[in-house]
Amino acid sequence: xxxxxxxxxxxxxxxxxxxxxxxxxxxxxxxxxxxxxxxxxxxxxxxxxxxxxxxxxxxxxxxxxxxxxxxxxxxxxxxxxxxxxxxxxxxxxxxxxxxxxxxxxxxxxxxxxxxxxxxxxxxxxxxxxxxxxxxxxxxxxxxxxxxxxxxxxxxxxxxxxxxxxxxxxxxxxxxxxxxxxxxxxxxxxxxxxxxxxxxxxxxxxxxxxxxxxxxxxxxxxxxxxxxxxxxxxxxxxxxxxxxxxxxxxxxxxxxxxxxxxxxxxxxxxxxxxxxxxxxxxxxxxxxxxxxxx
Numbered sequence: 001x002x003x004x005x006x007x008x009x010x011x012x013x014x015x016x017x018x019x020x021x022x023x024x025x026x027x028x029x030x031x032x033x034x035x036x037x038x039x040x041x042x043x044x045x046x047x048x049x050x051x052x053x054x055x056x057x058x059x060x061x062x063x064x065x066x067x068x069x070x071x072x073x074x075x076x077x078x079x080x081x082x083x084x085x086x087x088x089x090x091x092x093x094x095x096x097x098x099x100x101x102x103x104x105x106x107x108x109x110x111x112x113x114x115x116x117x118x119x120x121x122x123x124x125x126x127x128x129x130x131x132x133x134x135x136x137x138x139x140x141x142x143x144x145x146x147x148x149x150x151x152x153x154x155x156x157x158x159x160x161x162x163x164x165x166x167x168x169x170x171x172x173x174x175x176x177x178x179x180x181x182x183x184x185x186x187x188x189x190x191x192x193x194x195x196x197x198x199x200x201x202x203x204x205x206x207x208x209x210x211x212x213x214x215x216x217x218x219x220x221x222x223x224x225x226x227x228x229x230x231x232x233x234x235x236x237x238x239x240x241x242x243x244x245x246x247x248x249x250x251x252x253x254x255x256x257x258x259x260x261x262x263x264x265x266x267x268x269x270x271x272x273x274x275x276x277x278x279x280x281x282x283x284x285x286x287x288x289x290x291x292x293x
Contacts, residue, residue: 004087006060010073011082015054015142016257016282018081021072022058029059032141059088103127106145107152110174126177128203130170143254146278146285147171147228150252156180159223162244164237165255169196169209171226176205184222186214221246227253231260238267245272245290254285261286 005028010018015032022030033055058069066085073081103113103121111127113119119127151171157179163172166185169192175183185196193211200206212218225245227234234241234253245251251272256264261277261284268274272288279285 004062004089006062006064006066007086007088008058008060008066008069008073009084009086010056010058010077011084012054012056012077012080014077014080014282015056017076018056018058018073021069021076022056024072025058025060025064025069027058027060029057030141031057031059033057104145106148106174110148110152110178112148112170112174128170128173128177130168130199142280142283143228143285144170146280146283147226147252147254148174149278150285150287151175151178151226154178154224154250156224160184160219161224161226162186162217162220162222164214164225164227164241164244165229165233166196166211167192167228169199171228172196172209173200173203173205175224175226176200176208177203180224181208183209184217184219185209185211186217187211188214217244220244222249224250224252227251227255229255231256231264234264235267242268242271242290247290247292249290251288251290252285253287254283256284256286257282258284260284 008022012018019030060069070083070085073083103111103119105111105121109124109126111119111121111125113127113129119125121127148171151174156175159180161172161175161180161183163169163175163183163185166172166187169185172183172185185193187193187196196209196211197206200209221244223246225241227237227241234256241251251268253264258279265274265286268288270291272290274286274288277284277286
């Protein structure tokens with residue numbers, strides 16, 4: 001039997017609020033696209049895309065009622081939102097996603113692209129191939145872009161990395177492609193771990209990415225700890241992530257809003273020395289170096 005999906009599109013200036021509404025109603029995938037005629041698809045070093053007005057696409061499972069989600073969007077955003085709904089078959093969704101997601105560049109060398117998309121890049125380019133899946137994470141979301149931007153500029157050669165809350169595995173795969181010796185990728189969702197394993201295999205790095213249960217992380221502490229989750233889990237996980245990070249090692253956190261920066265940072269100080277936050281739209285990335293013991 002063919003599976004259908006409910007896609008709700010919210011066109012707004014305040015994308016973080018629209019995303020929060022989609023998350024509240026259990027969206028299986030959320031994608032941000034420029035509402036203009038062209039997508040911002042390339043990132044040069046130390047720059048991020050800036051959408052004046054964006055389309056937030058929320059994908060929901062068959063049978064989800066659209067009316068409560070639409071009402072919540074209008075309540076949260078008022079006149080600053082236009083809402084459209086569509087029903088998509090599996091094939092329609094995948095085809096549309098591929099058409100709307102050209103390759104994205106991070107830094108000088110790293111590209112993220114669908115499997116069938118041509119990439120016009122130099123000989124030293126590193127191309128990660130990802131297609132849509134329910135454990136979503138394909139480089140289109142600001143928090144993912146912020147983390148990929150950090151990885152693209154970091155020295156990862158020979159480093160051991162933890163991707164805590166790996167989703168589709170995009171950060172873990174990028175780290176290995178950029179030179180990391182090994183990545184431990186963990187998530188509370190078994191579907192995310194399966195997506196990570198499949199995506200790692202498709203990119204030829206399955207032998208350097210392991211996916212244990214969160215309770216079975218071994219071999220730490222690590223040179224780099226990545227955590228692209230949400231502010232509250234980041235705060236509650238401070239003892240765990242601190243323990244996983246080597247003295248002098250790097251901690252990279254995303255998934256928090258700008259108003260949550262101080263709360264998250266204070267949970268890790270004085271064990272970590274923080275860089276200035278990097279911000280895109282209402283989202284922030286915090287990077288820090290663990291103080292030497």
